Amino acid sequence: MEERAKANIIxxxxxxxxxxxxxxxxxFDNESAILLTELGALFVKGxxxxxxxxxxxxxxxxxxxxxDSCVYSESYAHKKQGSFLSRMFK
Numbered sequence: 589m590e591e592r593a594k595a596n597i598i599x600x601x602x603x604x605x606x607x608x609x610x611x612x613x614x615x616f617d618n619e620s621a622i623l624l625t626e627l628g629a630l631f632v633k634g635x636x637x638x639x640x641x642x643x644x645x646x647x648x649x650x651x652x653x654x655x656d657s658c659v660y661s662e663s664y665a666h667k668k669q670g671s672f673l674s675r676m677f678k
Contacts, residue, residue: 593626629664
């Protein structure tokens with residue numbers, strides 16, 4: 589039997605987003621995040637974002653701030669300049 593990709597999003601009080609199935613963080617700033625998940629790219633928009641928790645071993649990310657929207661896209665072209673994490677630790 590084929591194993592299906594898994595990714596979950598939990599939003600608590602529009603101030604905390606918990607995402608699972610995260611493979612990479614392509615982009616992150618104060619007002620937006622682009623997360624590459626097992627189900628495609630996830631675009632998160634809002635304000636005052638900060639990463640509260642990132643566990644790449646289990647694919648979990650927690651963002652705190654004001655969450656305005658979350659949108660999945662399967663057609664997003666991943667940037668070729670390296671991941672957010674690899675750019676952060678250069």
